Amino acid sequence: MTNAVLTGLVLGGMYALIAMGLTLQYGVARIMNLAYGEFLIGSAFASYFLFTGWAVNPLVGLIVIVPVSFVVSFLLYKIFLTPLVRRARTRDALEVDSILATFGLMFIVQGILLTMFGGAYFSYSFLAIPVTVVGEVLAMNRLVAFALAVVLGTVLYLLLTRTRIGTSIRAVAVDPASAPLVAINVPQLSALAFAAGGALVASAGVLISMFLTFSATSGVVFTMKALIVVVMGGIGNLMGCLVAGMLLGLSEALVATYIDPGLTIAVNFALFLGVLLVRPAGIFGRGGR
Amino acid sequence: MMSSSAPILKVEGLTRRFGGLVAVNDMGFTVHAGEIVGLLGPNGSGKTTAINLISGVLQPDAGRVVLGDTDIAGWPTFKIARLGVARTFQLVRVLDGMTCGDNVRAGLAFNQRARIESDVSVDGLLARVGLADHNSRPASELTYIDRKRLELARALALRPSVLLLDEWLAGLNPSELQIGIALIRSLKDEGLSILMVEHVMAAIRSLCSRCVVMSSGRRIADGPTDTVLRDPAVIEAYLGAPEHA
Amino acid sequence: MSVSQLLIGAVSLAAIAGLAVVPSLVDAYHLALGITLLQFTILATAWGLFSGPTRYVSLATTAFFGVGAYTVAVLGEQLPWPLVLTVAAVIGSVTSAIVGLSTLRLSGVHFVIFTFGLAELVKQLVVWFEVNKSRVLGRYIFLDITQQDIYWQLLALAVIVFAVGWLIARSRLGFALRIIGEDETVARHCGINVTFAKVALFVISAVFMTLVGAIMAPRWTYIEPSIAFNATISFEVVIMALLGGAHRVWGPALGAIPLTLLFEFLSARFPNTSTLIMGVVFLLIVYALPSGVVGLIEKIRQFRRGSAAQGSGT
Numbered sequence: 043m044t045n046a047v048l049t050g051l052v053l054g055g056m057y058a059l060i061a062m063g064l065t066l067q068y069g070v071a072r073i074m075n076l077a078y079g080e081f082l083i084g085s086a087f088a089s090y091f092l093f094t095g096w097a098v099n100p101l102v103g104l105i106v107i108v109p110v111s112f113v114v115s116f117l118l119y120k121i122f123l124t125p126l127v128r129r130a131r132t133r134d135a136l137e138v139d140s141i142l143a144t145f146g147l148m149f150i151v152q153g154i155l156l157t158m159f160g161g162a163y164f165s166y167s168f169l170a171i172p173v174t175v176v177g178e179v180l181a182m183n184r185l186v187a188f189a190l191a192v193v194l195g196t197v198l199y200l201l202l203t204r205t206r207i208g209t210s211i212r213a214v215a216v217d218p219a220s221a222p223l224v225a226i227n228v229p230q231l232s233a234l235a236f237a238a239g240g241a242l243v244a245s246a247g248v249l250i251s252m253f254l255t256f257s258a259t260s261g262v263v264f265t266m267k268a269l270i271v272v273v274m275g276g277i278g279n280l281m282g283c284l285v286a287g288m289l290l291g292l293s294e295a296l297v298a299t300y301i302d303p304g305l306t307i308a309v310n311f312a313l314f315l316g317v318l319l320v321r322p323a324g325i326f327g328r329g330g331r
Numbered sequence: 332m333m334s335s336s337a338p339i340l341k342v343e344g345l346t347r348r349f350g351g352l353v354a355v356n357d358m359g360f361t362v363h364a365g366e367i368v369g370l371l372g373p374n375g376s377g378k379t380t381a382i383n384l385i386s387g388v389l390q391p392d393a394g395r396v397v398l399g400d401t402d403i404a405g406w407p408t409f410k411i412a413r414l415g416v417a418r419t420f421q422l423v424r425v426l427d428g429m430t431c432g433d434n435v436r437a438g439l440a441f442n443q444r445a446r447i448e449s450d451v452s453v454d455g456l457l458a459r460v461g462l463a464d465h466n467s468r469p470a471s472e473l474t475y476i477d478r479k480r481l482e483l484a485r486a487l488a489l490r491p492s493v494l495l496l497d498e499w500l501a502g503l504n505p506s507e508l509q510i511g512i513a514l515i516r517s518l519k520d521e522g523l524s525i526l527m528v529e530h531v532m533a534a535i536r537s538l539c540s541r542c543v544v545m546s547s548g549r550r551i552a553d554g555p556t557d558t559v560l561r562d563p564a565v566i567e568a569y570l571g572a573p574e575h576a
Numbered sequence: 577m578s579v580s581q582l583l584i585g586a587v588s589l590a591a592i593a594g595l596a597v598v599p600s601l602v603d604a605y606h607l608a609l610g611i612t613l614l615q616f617t618i619l620a621t622a623w624g625l626f627s628g629p630t631r632y633v634s635l636a637t638t639a640f641f642g643v644g645a646y647t648v649a650v651l652g653e654q655l656p657w658p659l660v661l662t663v664a665a666v667i668g669s670v671t672s673a674i675v676g677l678s679t680l681r682l683s684g685v686h687f688v689i690f691t692f693g694l695a696e697l698v699k700q701l702v703v704w705f706e707v708n709k710s711r712v713l714g715r716y717i718f719l720d721i722t723q724q725d726i727y728w729q730l731l732a733l734a735v736i737v738f739a740v741g742w743l744i745a746r747s748r749l750g751f752a753l754r755i756i757g758e759d760e761t762v763a764r765h766c767g768i769n770v771t772f773a774k775v776a777l778f779v780i781s782a783v784f785m786t787l788v789g790a791i792m793a794p795r796w797t798y799i800e801p802s803i804a805f806n807a808t809i810s811f812e813v814v815i816m817a818l819l820g821g822a823h824r825v826w827g828p829a830l831g832a833i834p835l836t837l838l839f840e841f842l843s844a845r846f847p848n849t850s851t852l853i854m855g856v857v858f859l860l861i862v863y864a865l866p867s868g869v870v871g872l873i874e875k876i877r878q879f880r881r882g883s884a885a886q887g888s889g890t
Contacts (some may be wrong), residue, residue, distance in 0.1 A: 074685060076692075125863070134631075137685055139862065141633055142818065145811070146858030153852025262807070266696070269689045304704045307697050311690070315678055318686060386765065408764035418765055428757040437755045440748055441767040489767065 045178045046299040047292065052180075052188045056250060059191040059284040060264060061271035062198060063242030069215045069278025070235035073123055076144040078243060078268055080151035085247030086109060086256050087159060093166050100168055101186075102221025104248050108241045115240025119233045122147075127232070148261070155258035165255040172328030174279055187249040194245055198238075199280055211235055215278035270310055274317045276324030285325055289313065337400075338363050339524045340385070340493045345394035345404075347384055354380045356548040358394070362493060367515070367525040369535045369556065372545035373569055378528045379421055381545070382495050384525075386418050387411040398493065413442055417453065417491035419482045421498050421528075425470045431457060432466035434481050438488025453488075460484045476507045479492040483514070494518070500534050512537055536560075544568065595731055599724040607723050609840065611795070614835045615788055619809070620816040620828035621737050622784035624742065628638045628822035629753035632684050635810045636675065636691035639698045640668050640782045642805035644789025646702060649715040649799040657721070661790055668786025669779050671698075691810075693873035699805035706801070714800035721794040729791045737784050741825035744780075749773060812839065817855070819861050821870025830869045853866035 060082065067075050085107050092098035093107070126143055130136035169183040202208035210226045211234070221228050250256070271290055275282020293313060294306045317325060338361035345358040355377045362368045369379050383389040385396050387408035396404040403411050417438075426434050437452045457465055460480040465473075470481060479499060486494060500511050512534050519525060519538070529535050535542065535556060542559040544552040548566040552559045559565055599607055619637055627634050647664040655663065679690045705711045744750045752773045755763045763770055789804070796803060812835070820831030838857070842850040865872060 072581055074688075125612070129866075134684065137864070138631065138633060141688060142814075142862045143859065145814075146855045146862060149811070149851050149855025149858060151855075153849060153855055157848050184806065263696075266693045269692070273686060273689060302699060302704060302708070304707065306702075307700045309692065311693065311697050314690070318682055319678075388761070389765075407769075409767050409769045412765050412767040418759075424759055424762050425754060426762060428758050429754070433751075436751070437762070437766045440751055485762075493611070 044176055046295045048178055048180060048298075049177060050292035050295030051288070052184050052291070053295055054288035055188045055191045055195075056246065056287075057267055057271050057291050058284045058287025059195055059249075060246045060268045061197060061275065061287050062280055063239035063246065064268040065272045065275070065278055065280065065283050066211075066235045066242070068272060070211055071119065071232040071239070072122075072127070072133065072136055072218070073119070073140045073144065073236060075239075076141055076263075076265060077148035077151055078144075078239075079263065079265035080148050080155070081111065081115075081240060081261075082243050082247040082250065082264050083155065083256055083258065083261040084151060084257075085244040086251035087155060087164070087258075089248040089251045090164055090166055093168060097211035100248050100252050101190075102109055107248055108245050111244030112237045112241040116233055116237035118240070119236040123236070124229070124233075127229070150263065159258050161257060161259065163255045163257045166251070168252050173327075181253060182251040187252055190249055191246070194242065195280075195284065198242070202280065207231075207234075266329060267310065270314045274314055274324055276326035279324070279326040282324055282326035286317075306327060339396075339399065340526065341395075341397040342381075342385065343395045343397070344467065345381065345384055345396065346392050347380060347389060348392055353548050355384060355391075355545075358545070358548075358550055360543040360550065360553055362524050362526050364524055365519065365522045366541065367519050367527060367539050369539035369542040370526055370528045370545065371530075371559075371565075373541055376545040376568075377548040378545055379497055380548075382418065382497050383527075385411075385418055386495060391451060409441075412489060415490065415492035417489040417493075418485035418495035419479075419486055419497060419499050421501075423475075423478050423482050425473070425478050425481050425485075427469075427471040429470055430466065431462060431468050431470050431473070431481055431484075435484050435488050436472050438485040442489050456484045456488050457481075459487065461510070476503055476511070479503070479511070480514075487518075492524065494523055494525045496525060496529070498528055498530065500531050502528060509533065513567065532560075587626055592731070592735055595729065599861060601654055604723065607727060611723065611727050611730060612732055612840065613833060613836050614727065615792060616813065616816060616832040617829045618730065618734050618788050619785055619813045620820065620832040620852065621734075621741060621825070622781045622788075623813050624817045624820075624822040624825070624828040624874075625737075625741055626781035627817065628824070628827070629750070629757045630777065631757055632680070632774075633688050633814065634691045634778075634781075635814065636672075636782070637785055637813045638695040638805055638807050638810040639691075640672065640785035641789035641792075642695060642698060642702075642801075643668055643802040643818055644786035644791075645793040645796075646789075646801070647786075647806070648719075648790050648793035652717050652793070657719075661787060663862075664786050665783050668783050672779045672782030673775060676778040677771075680774045680778065681771060687749050695805045695807055695810060696751055699801045702801050702805075704834050714798060716798055717794055717796065719794045723795075726791060726795060730788070733784065733787055733791065734868035738825065740780065740784075741852045744777075745825055749776065752776060756761050812854070815858050815861060819865065819869060821872075824870045825872040 064075065064078050067073050067078070088107050089103045091101045092103045093100055123140065123143065126135060126139045130139055169181070169186060171182040172179050173182050173185060175185070200213055210221070211231055213224070213226055214221045214228055214231050214235070218228060267290065271283055271286045274289070275284075275286035288314060290310060293309050297305055297309045342361070343359045345355055346353065358381060360368070370381065372378050375439065380389065384391045384404075387403070387406050388409070389526040390405050391487060394404060395402050398414060398416060399410075401414065403414060403416075426437060429437075434454050435456050439453065454463070454466055460483050462477060462480050465477075470478070473481060479489065483499065494516070497543045499515070500508060503511055508531065515525065515527075515538055527539070533538075539556050542556045543550060543553070544559060544562075544565045551568055552562045552565050578780045598610055602610070620639070623637060624635065626632070643666045647667055648660055651660050651663060667740065675690070675694065682690075703713065711754050752763065752768045755766060755768060756770055756773060759769055776884060793804075814832040817828035819835060820829060821827035835857070839850065842853055846853065859860065
């Protein structure tokens with residue numbers, strides 16, 4: 043039981059971290075990014091490359107990979123997604139357009155990864171030292187990944203709630219139409235939020251590569267889980283990501299331990315539908331009027 | 332012009348909360364056959380929420396909405412529409428990608444009562460609201476008042492027993508306003524029962540035989556229009572307490 | 577019936593007759609290509625039936641296709657073929673009705689997310705069932721069904737899907753869906769049972785997808801969940817329907833034919849980069865042809881009419 047709960051907590055922390063990046067991209071920049079998981083896998087491969095090629099510690103690799111992802115995502119939004127934002131007349135139209143565009147992007151990133159690495163699974167051994175936590179044995183790399191996820195999540199939360207720019211970002215998430223009235227530069231902040239989301243998913247990719255095997259095509263699963271967590275928690279809500287992510291991680295670990303490891307996706311969907319039937323706007327979502 | 336017959340629409344104890352806010356609180360009123368009742372109140376007093384509760388867009392937390400002898404509270408919107416509650420919207424909604432004729436046909440096609448009445452036709456309804464010869468014209472080409480007319484024609488296509496007008500006269504210029512008032516009066520003369528949310532005082536005075544006034548979700552007055560508009564509680568709700576006015 | 581309608585009818589009949597004799601004229605390779613073309617034409621048209629008017633982007637094609645294929649894998653040898661197809665259609669409609677009823681009340685985005693994972697979900701449930709209950713993973717299909725048979729069945733299904741699309745567009749259901757596509761709130765206030773209309777269309781569309789999967793199944797002699805539930809099909813179908821334009825019945829076919837040929841060519845010539853090129857094609861469509869080939873044709877027509885009117889005016 044303790045082991046299942048610990049595994050669930052680590053998994054849930056990861057899901058929460060992944061979802062926080064997506065909730066910034068979707069909640070603030072209004073881009074429903076279906077290529078999100080591909081960026082996670084992209085940075086996992088980058089970390090693998092640095093570690094096996096140049097023996098760069100993944101934790102040091104973070105310092106390189108995260109800023110690069112920030113810049114790449116920023117440019118991506120500015121060059122590639124801004125035309126869609128301008129073209130869209132309604133929020134629904136932008137949603138459909140961004141789904142389709144990032145869909146194409148998903149294939150492109152996946153295609154590049156496939157041509158570079160093929161379809162095989164990759165992993166590397168880093169900090170694979172057993173440690174004992176409350177009487178249960180866990181791998182060190184999982185604990186480190188979890189701790190870093192907690193730190194990153196906390197930093198993001200403080201940035202959004204305690205700084206001026208964070209407050210503006212939250213204002214855009216709540217009401218993009220009124221934000222310009224209080225002198226908020228919505229296009230600029232949207233680009234920043236999208237880039238911050240890219241940086242977060244990159245960090246999640248590095249952390250996950252330390253303890254999970256991955257392949258060029260495993261991104262889709264992460265996109266799916268991130269989307270489920272974001273919608274379940276309430277779009278644009280960080281606390282929602284945390285609670286929904288933990289819920290998902292714990293339920294997956296418990297079902298895998300006690301019922302059948304082959305039913306995790308079924309559990310995801312059952313939770314997703316269950317939550318939405320009771321609270322259509324998500325756990326922390328503001329109910330539609 | 333109070334009718335002694337049973338009311339067409341009777342609302343009792345209607346309540347709806349949004350989180351901690353009680354948007355509509357224990358509302359009650361009636362609409363009788365062939366009368367126009369005004370639903371008044373300052374902005375945010377719950378008028379549109381009341382309309383949404385009656386037409387099924389929102390589900391009430393408590394209360395009854397009796398149409399004829401059927402309690403329709405909590406029914407899905409499409410069933411309420413089929414039973415004869417038609418409405419227009421505060422921000423006019425027409426189907427821009429279709430012709431005017433198809434807009435009206437939208438109101439006719441899904442309604443048993445409308446379909447078996449052979450005297451109701453698309454052209455007849457368009458002519459009724461002053462849009463004769465507009466059948467094949469794209470709705471997107473219409474002017475503001477014509478869009479309002481088209482929305483009304485679509486509502487009339489349902490052969491409603493009660494028509495809910497949510498600020499249908501708002502935004503019209505003075506000459507259009509006279510046309511609009513005349514149009515609504517002609518509907519009443521044909522025996523249609525109407526509940527209208529309205530802010531235009533001239534229209535309320537000339538059209539409504541009776542008014543219900545809301546403030547903060549509650550009913551604060553109900554009676555003949557002249558009496559209600561002189562009621563100190565109503566004046567206070569609109570203008571604030573005397574010492575602040 | 578006008579002269580032009582009669583003409584269209586005659587041309588369609590001639591085209592069907594022409595397509596029906598194709599198997600006796602071509603070699604095995606081209607027959608296989610013909611089968612793939614028909615498969616994607618039906619899938620894309622069925623996708624457009626639902627997603628065109630409702631504007632819900634469905635990524636569930638693979639889920640239904642796989643349900644059809646797997647039904648054949650399980651029941652193919654136990655029942656006569658027409659009955660197998662009937663059972664597949666029933667399972668497909670029940671599955672889609674459950675999915676539709678539980679997700680179509682949600683917003684469009686939630687629907688996309690759900691269908692995004694639906695194929696994976698169904699696949700996992702099938703695997704779980706096979707491993708724990710029936711204790712077989714992977715089944716052999718030995719049926720006396722030739723490539724020609726598959727071709728003819730698909731051709732018949734293609735005719736039916738177009739006929740159904742044509743009929744829906746002219747029915748009260750089709751009119752209701754146009755109104756829903758314009759403004760769902762107004763639709764409800766016109767007395768339209770919006771949920772029923774959406775679910776009905778979703779089920780009709782899903783039954784066609786299921787039948788395609790069932791008819792195609794004998795093409796593989798061995799089938800397992802990862803073959804039957806191949807997610808790429810969902811994505812390809814969306815690209816095809818969008819390239820063609822999903823707001824007309826015949827639109828998706830206009831995208832399905834060129835893209836099927838392109839993908840066939842790519843996977844034969846550049847097997848390693850086909851995913852990448854598919855992504856590029858997708859982006860080109862989204863950015864350059866947002867309303868598809870049909871939209872482009874309509875725009876050109878409108879432009880011609882506009883310039884003609886101007887010409888006569890001056």
